Amino acid sequence: xxVGDRMRERRLQLKMTxxxxxxxxxxxxxxxxxxxxNKITNIPSDKIEAIAAAxxxxxxxxxxxxxKTDDILxxxxxxxxxxxxxxxxxARLNAAGHSAWMSYGKYLLSQPENVQPDAEPLPRPKxxxxxxxxxxxxxxxxxxxxxxxxxxxxxxxxxxxxxxxVSGKSMMPYLKNGDMVYVKRDSPLQDFDVGVFFxxxxxxxxxxxxxxxxxxxxxxxxxxxxDANKRVSRNxxxxxxxxxxxxxxxxLPQPVYRRR
Numbered sequence: 523x524x525v526g527d528r529m530r531e532r533r534l535q536l537k538m539t540x541x542x543x544x545x546x547x548x549x550x551x552x553x554x555x556x557x558x559x560n561k562i563t564n565i566p567s568d569k570i571e572a573i574a575a576a577x578x579x580x581x582x583x584x585x586x587x588x589x590k591t592d593d594i595l596x597x598x599x600x601x602x603x604x605x606x607x608x609x610x611x612x613a614r615l616n617a618a619g620h621s622a623w624m625s626y627g628k629y630l631l632s633q634p635e636n637v638q639p640d641a642e643p644l645p646r647p648k649x650x651x652x653x654x655x656x657x658x659x660x661x662x663x664x665x666x667x668x669x670x671x672x673x674x675x676x677x678x679x680x681x682x683x684x685x686x687x688v689s690g691k692s693m694m695p696y697l698k699n700g701d702m703v704y705v706k707r708d709s710p711l712q713d714f715d716v717g718v719f720f721x722x723x724x725x726x727x728x729x730x731x732x733x734x735x736x737x738x739x740x741x742x743x744x745x746x747x748x749d750a751n752k753r754v755s756r757n758x759x760x761x762x763x764x765x766x767x768x769x770x771x772x773x774l775p776q777p778v779y780r781r782r
Contacts, residue, residue, distance in 0.1 A: 525565060528584050530558040532577045546576035585624075610680070646673040649704075650684040679769045683707045686718065686727075692742035692750045693727055696774055703727065709767035714741070714776050718765040721752055725765070728752065729774060738762060741777050748779040 523531070533543055540554045547554070549569070556562045557573070567581070574581045653668045674680070682704035688697045693716070697703060705718050713731040719740055728740035728751075736756035742748065754760050 547572040705766040707766040716768040720763040
């Protein structure tokens with residue numbers, strides 16, 4: 523049976539109309555009709571979840587996934603790193619991806635000792651590592667600098683676009699000299715978020731904020747390094763570019779400096 527066949531069968535079991543299912547799933551009758559008639563087979567995962575809820579069933583039942591496979595995932599792998607990895611993949615696949623993934627998994631389970639004899643290990647995700655570290659207090663270039671492609675380490679943020687090593691002490695105690703940080707491009711920054719910034723030919727890792735007049739400040743987190751802060755006035759001719767937001771486990775507080 524196809525996904526559409528299972529949708530129709532379940533709807534008839536509940537004696538529901540296509541209009542009723544569509545209303546509960548937040549869509550229109552024509553969409554439900556096309557799904558049931560298999561005119562649309564690449565159904566997004568969020569639509570599968572909504573329709574499953576409307577039909578009082580589960581996405582697994584609509585997709586026709588094997589209950590034995592579900593038992594393996596939920597009982598043998600629950601609360602393990604493997605299960606958490608499964609959840610990350612599961613959340614990002616659409617209906618077609620789910621189907622292909624589960625089919626391949628069932629094939630692997632059918633092999634001796636659940637291993638495909640001639641299979642090569644899947645390559646690890648790669649990430650750009652810039653070799654010229656943006657400075658935490660000292661200038662260092664990044665744009666146009668040398669870089670290498672690294673295997674993404676275990677535990678590193680999967681949504682990072684590149685990584686760099688910190689140089690300097692102005693972001694201590696949160697970021698130390700030599701620490702590797704992971705950066706997401708085009709991520710919006712709020713006051714006191716940490717980013718990688720290009721300012722008039724130099725590159726820095728700093729906290730950012732703006733005042734009510736539109737002036738921008740690049741701030742050191744180190745309470746002893748207020749003199750390493752940078753101020754860019756609203757009417758300045760300076761060139762300020764944000765390369766991206768540094769991904770941290772928690773937001774840093776507003777810096778408080780020691781008076782000298």
